[in-house]
Amino acid sequence: MNENSETQKLLHKFILNQCNLEESNEVVDYYRKNKLTTDFPTVEDIKILVDEIPEMDEATADKIFSKILISAKETESTAIETKKFPMFKYISVAASIIVLLSIGWSYQHGFFKQKNDLIINSNDITLQLANGDVQIISAGNKSQVTDSEGNIVANHNGNKIAYDTETPLEKLVYNTIKIPYGKRFELELSDGTIVHLNSGTTLKYPVRFIAGENRQVFLDGEAFFDVTKDKKHPFIVNADNLNIRVLGTHFNVSSYPEDNLTDVVLVEGSVGLYTANEKFDANKNTVLKPGYKGSFNKKDNHIETKPVITYVYTSWMEGRLTFKNMTFNDITKKLERRYNVTIVNQNKKLANEKFYASFGDEPIEKVLSYFNDVHGINYTIKNNEILIK
Template sequence: MNSNSEIKNLLQKFVLNQCTPEEINEVIAYYKKNKLTDDFPTVGDIQDLLAEMPKMNSQTADDIFLNILQASKENETTISISSGKSNFRKYISIAASVLVLFGIGFAVYKQNITDKTPQHKFDFKSTDIVLQLEDGNVQIISEDHTIQVRDSKGNIVGNQSGDKLVYENNSDLEKLSYNTIKIPYGKKFQLQLSDGTLVHLNSGTTLKYPVKFIAGENRQVFLEGEAFFDVAKDKKHPFIVNADKLNVRVLGTHFNVSNYPEDESTDVVLVEGSVGMYRSNEAFNADLNTILKPGYKGSFDREKDKIFTKPVLTDIYTSWISGGLTFRSMTFKNIITKLERRYNVTIINKNENLANEKFNASFKEESIEKVMSYFNDIHGINYTIKNNQILIK
């Protein structure tokens, strides 16, 4: 433990009650070495104290960490804590003293929190496609320009031109590292992964994926939103899409996954090949899990925690790639969300009776004006459009 970063990491573990006895010993050793007190608790005392504490999440730890660092900034070694948190008093006092000892200022806290939790949540209503790199830095992708994507060592691992980003497979990476791409409302994008897999990303979608797939490891990506996958065949390395509580496992095929937060289910539509569907907290078992056939849709009902399948016309569910838009037995409030995402508009519905009505509709590449005109002509839904805001009366 010879650097501020190592001390900072150790203290974070200390605040989160994650230290091993050996790590607690390190804290004690440094504390005693600098003679901040002669009455320092033993490892056993500290373990007893930690055992009495409630488990904390990251936000709670961040709040405590902030208080500690503010105290260290003001050169204090004690902190006033409300009676409801009296169990933390001795513990936080120790942590504060450690911070004072090593001079870790508020700037370190701020940088640490910035690294782990972005201060500005991604705004899907922006116009920027954002690529978050493995080190937390971001690059803005413009379809009118080109960029080069580099790994932590500065090596070029990908190139973007227009609406497509292509990753190379010649990187010397030996361990998994991830990039995350975020597609705003009103846009679509294409991503070619290092194995040659092509992914079409719909608007309002986030995909986390390895910069390079590693031999011996599954090819796993993490999806929130909607994407169509054209997976490169590799029998030795299954391709797995994690969609929250659902995993979709293939060896090489074409399929669509829709995993938007407002939907009741995560839907998988198989165009060709074979797809295994199973809960993300389970291991894949071909004999027990749902195996989807071409021309079928598998739906994971999040509330019932069950998977249902039925035959469908796959073109309906993949038409979005070429600009189509389809609603099947969908509530109007969900249709509004999808229209906002597709066209990057704001829709205000003052007709509350419409919210839970269900509709079927299909459109080719139409403007929002024509879509709203359809709902007015067929279903008598009155509305006005001003700038990018639609008011339903």
């Protein structure tokens, strides 16, 4: 083999694990000739022989990395066969390992990180399991949710996860789902309770509710609960410092960290409201009736109630935006969550203006156009940022 471009091409081919037996032997012969030794080449040896380390895309690297794992298993389970071609077996594995060098030091670390640590996009719906593992939930796919022992505890289909009522668990084990801005999702808990999750929401809940224990979940964001009736096991939603206790009913809870109030709107049944450090007492705590909203002030722990049109607070499940006597400042928060955008309002006078408006599943440009028509606001949109002057 001559030391020319053909040599380098063959060395590159060797690094990419594309050599056949004859070509691999040719590389070994070349190595021995240049190193004046009978030893087999090491990773560093081959690196020195290659003028330029070949580049490859991530897909190619993934395939070759898989070959490394397969080759390692084969080496372990076929020791007798390996004795027939010891040199080729050694070179085959060595060539595969050298792939890591071909993608550079920085990518090498990133490559292993992709294998061990999930790369999560800010737009991904994620499900954190009891053992800390995180799964990305794609609305267009189907998948299964398993526990630490590999038992199937739930099934994911499209925009919903349904938990198994027959899950063989005897202690409370929690999953946590996070919905990013711009998306909505639905859960069916192990007792049959349906939970609609709005954008920017996190819910922590048991994989299975345990007999003799309250059915308690933890909410950060907004959700509509259709709770399965069970008089023996009260259903409690913990929303920061507020507890919402029900036996079986339909209600909406909005408790975003950036909001001053936690709003609970009751559609059907009854709910009791009390602070997290209190014990529920139906005679002392606030009890809502259908058609009422309870607003919990996070600063002073005070609860106020008033009658409302419940649809205003639940229409988001249908993809609608409904504003009733709402300040523009609060409206921008809802728009940011709904459309996954950042809104910078430099019009301070506009911030406290109140509006009545309702929109369907429409692009944000149409929503802004409405405010431009009624108030003449001046705005610009660049990427995902909206500037209002």
